[in-house]
Amino acid sequence: MSRNKVIYAVAFAAALAAPHFAYPVFLMQILCFALYASAFNLLFGYTGLLSFGHAAFFGSAAYVTGHTVKVMGFTPELGILAGALTAAALGLVIGGLAIRRQGIYFAMITFALAEVVYFVALQAPFTGGEDGLQSVPRGKLFGLIDLSNPFRMYYFVLAIYIAGLLFIYRITRSPFGQVLRGIRENEARTISLGYKTDRYKLVAFVLSATLAGVAGGTKTLVMQLASLTDVHWHKSGEVVMMTLLGGVGTIAGPSVGAALVVTLNETLAELGEWVTFIIGAFFVACVLAFRRGIVGTLGPLVARNWVKRRSSTDV
Amino acid sequence: MSETFGFPAQMLFGQLLLGLINGSFYALLSLGLAVIFGMLNVINFAHGALYMAGAFTAWLLLQFLGVSYWVSLVLSPLIVGLFGVVIEKTMLARLYKLDHIYGLLLTFGIALMIEAVFRHYYGVSGKIYPPPPALQGGMELGFMFLPTYRAWVILVSLIVCIAIWYIVERTRLGAYLRAGTENPVLVQTFGINVPRLVTLTYGLGVALAAFAGVLAAPVYQVNPLMGSNIIVVIFAVVVIGGLGSIMGTIVTGLGIGIIEGLTKVIYPEASHVVIFVIMAVVLLLRPAGLFGRTK
Numbered sequence: 001m002s003r004n005k006v007i008y009a010v011a012f013a014a015a016l017a018a019p020h021f022a023y024p025v026f027l028m029q030i031l032c033f034a035l036y037a038s039a040f041n042l043l044f045g046y047t048g049l050l051s052f053g054h055a056a057f058f059g060s061a062a063y064v065t066g067h068t069v070k071v072m073g074f075t076p077e078l079g080i081l082a083g084a085l086t087a088a089a090l091g092l093v094i095g096g097l098a099i100r101r102q103g104i105y106f107a108m109i110t111f112a113l114a115e116v117v118y119f120v121a122l123q124a125p126f127t128g129g130e131d132g133l134q135s136v137p138r139g140k141l142f143g144l145i146d147l148s149n150p151f152r153m154y155y156f157v158l159a160i161y162i163a164g165l166l167f168i169y170r171i172t173r174s175p176f177g178q179v180l181r182g183i184r185e186n187e188a189r190t191i192s193l194g195y196k197t198d199r200y201k202l203v204a205f206v207l208s209a210t211l212a213g214v215a216g217g218t219k220t221l222v223m224q225l226a227s228l229t230d231v232h233w234h235k236s237g238e239v240v241m242m243t244l245l246g247g248v249g250t251i252a253g254p255s256v257g258a259a260l261v262v263t264l265n266e267t268l269a270e271l272g273e274w275v276t277f278i279i280g281a282f283f284v285a286c287v288l289a290f291r292r293g294i295v296g297t298l299g300p301l302v303a304r305n306w307v308k309r310r311s312s313t314d315v
Numbered sequence: 316m317s318e319t320f321g322f323p324a325q326m327l328f329g330q331l332l333l334g335l336i337n338g339s340f341y342a343l344l345s346l347g348l349a350v351i352f353g354m355l356n357v358i359n360f361a362h363g364a365l366y367m368a369g370a371f372t373a374w375l376l377l378q379f380l381g382v383s384y385w386v387s388l389v390l391s392p393l394i395v396g397l398f399g400v401v402i403e404k405t406m407l408a409r410l411y412k413l414d415h416i417y418g419l420l421l422t423f424g425i426a427l428m429i430e431a432v433f434r435h436y437y438g439v440s441g442k443i444y445p446p447p448p449a450l451q452g453g454m455e456l457g458f459m460f461l462p463t464y465r466a467w468v469i470l471v472s473l474i475v476c477i478a479i480w481y482i483v484e485r486t487r488l489g490a491y492l493r494a495g496t497e498n499p500v501l502v503q504t505f506g507i508n509v510p511r512l513v514t515l516t517y518g519l520g521v522a523l524a525a526f527a528g529v530l531a532a533p534v535y536q537v538n539p540l541m542g543s544n545i546i547v548v549i550f551a552v553v554v555i556g557g558l559g560s561i562m563g564t565i566v567t568g569l570g571i572g573i574i575e576g577l578t579k580v581i582y583p584e585a586s587h588v589v590i591f592v593i594m595a596v597v598l599l600l601r602p603a604g605l606f607g608r609t610k
Contacts (some may be wrong), residue, residue, distance in 0.1 A: 112591055274431065276427055
């Protein structure tokens with residue numbers, strides 16, 4: 001068995017057992033943000049595009065899922081689908097505009113356009129303004145399985161997370177993913193090889209937005225709440241932080257980072273504004289001294305030791 | 316009452332004035348952003364937070380030390396500018412060899428920290444900063460009432476903007492700056508201390524943000540959120556104008572302010588969004604920005 005398979009098998013077993021040891025809602029929150037960060041990483045880590053407006057996709061999907069489930073009586077899976085489609089459409093518009101500029105401008109454009117989504121959420125009648133959409137029912141999966149039981153809900157969320165992650169993994173290992181990596185490394189050369197990089201970038205953007213939407217919609221069902229914090233630019237920044245802390249451009253990194261940041265937020269909640277300060281300080285520290293992140297730093301170390309041990313036992 | 320284009324004149328000119336004031340701040344802030352970007356290749360995400368810090372420094376100086384507006388107008392940019400120099404020396408300087416994205420991320424973290432500190436101590440409610448006695452009151456122009464302080468803000472902003480333009484485009488120091496932007500290695504071989512030039516540029520850009528903050532204190536309330544509210548607009552202004560030309564940045568800032576003011580008269584609901592609509596249109600028609608250079 002390869003090293004990675006062992007790690008993933010252990011992680012999977014731990015994820016299955018986890019709700020018996022920790023508060024399920026807390027774990028589900030981690031899974032939602034892990035998917036959100038992984039979606040962001042598909043764009044930032046694998047394509048090299050820094051979106052500073054991913055809260056727009058996460059938040060708009062959160063609202064649409066909340067609205068369709070609560071007011072229109074959608075089943076949970078259809079609610080999440082509606083949220084994801086909204087995020088995809090929004091991704092097409094914002095991504096289509098943003099890819100007209102590169103680098104820092106790309107970040108600024110996504111940031112500014114996400115702010116428009118925030119304004120809309122603040123003023124649109126169906127979002128509930130400052131109150132948000134409260135007590136969204138979790139409903140019955142496919143109209144059959146009641147999700148108000150936290151354990152069932154947990155395994156539903158876990159399934160979504162794993163499906164999302166496998167999808168991302170598949171993309172990064174495909175020829176399409178190879179082109180994305182080519183764009184990240186050297187866009188001019190990729191163009192000269194005959195690839196229409198704008199199309200690739202747009203598809204990557206829409207995929208990332210859609211998955212962020214799935215995460216946002218699922219989060220609404222978990223917390224039974226969609227609010228302005230979901231579309232606020234702090235959420236856009238937080239996902240950059242999670243990805244950076246965990247390891248940009250690694251499969252597991254964003255999930256590790258998300259788990260850390262969510263735990264940090266929960267345990268330090270009573271500190272109020274200082275949480276933001278600490279998050280900011282982490283950001284600065286990461287950028288200055290820890291750019292490869294936890295998985296990016298530990299991964300190669302573990303790999304080296306594994307190879308050493310393997311070769312010594314094999315002989 | 317007289318009417319212009321079917322709108323009450325009082326309201327039209329009132330909003331136009333407000334737009335011009337907002338535009339002055341947009342111009343001052345995006346100018347600082349442009350100058351910093353030109354030299355450091357860093358988009359200073361902390362620009363809004365430092366603008367807020369400038370306003371708060373003035374408020375704190377008045378509250379606890381009784382320092383007057385006129386002294387604060389110099390002292391606050393000095394203090395915040397010095398803080399900027401420390402940021403550049405200790406942190407930003409380590410990132411120049413990396414992708415420019417890291418500078419943006421670093422300053423984003425710094426912005427979070429600054430805002431959190433002020434929010435912790437002062438909440439999200441605004442503090443009132445009275446305009447200095449000499450600038451209180453106003454004059455009746457016949458078609459509208461012009462508060463003296465607002466006239467002062469527009470005048471000073473314009474003078475400062477033009478002064479910066481003059482320094483960068485017409486003086487020897489500005490020539491060093493522009494040369495440093497083009498080719499730092501070559502400029503260094505001519506015996507000019509480029510790292511110091513870079514530090515000073517960042518300090519100056521940041522001081523400019525703080526200066527705008529002090530100017531803004533009596534117009535708006537001094538509020539920990541004022542920075543993150545304005546930085547979004549500033550980014551849009553920068554995308555619309557492009558960072559290539561100093562004069563272009565100033566014109567775009569003022570123009571956007573005026574358009575925003577006019578929108579408030581014609582269709583108030585859209586006034587928050589109009590800037591971003593303009594940004595989208597510019598991106599579609601002229602991706603490099605109105606005054607930007609295409610690479």
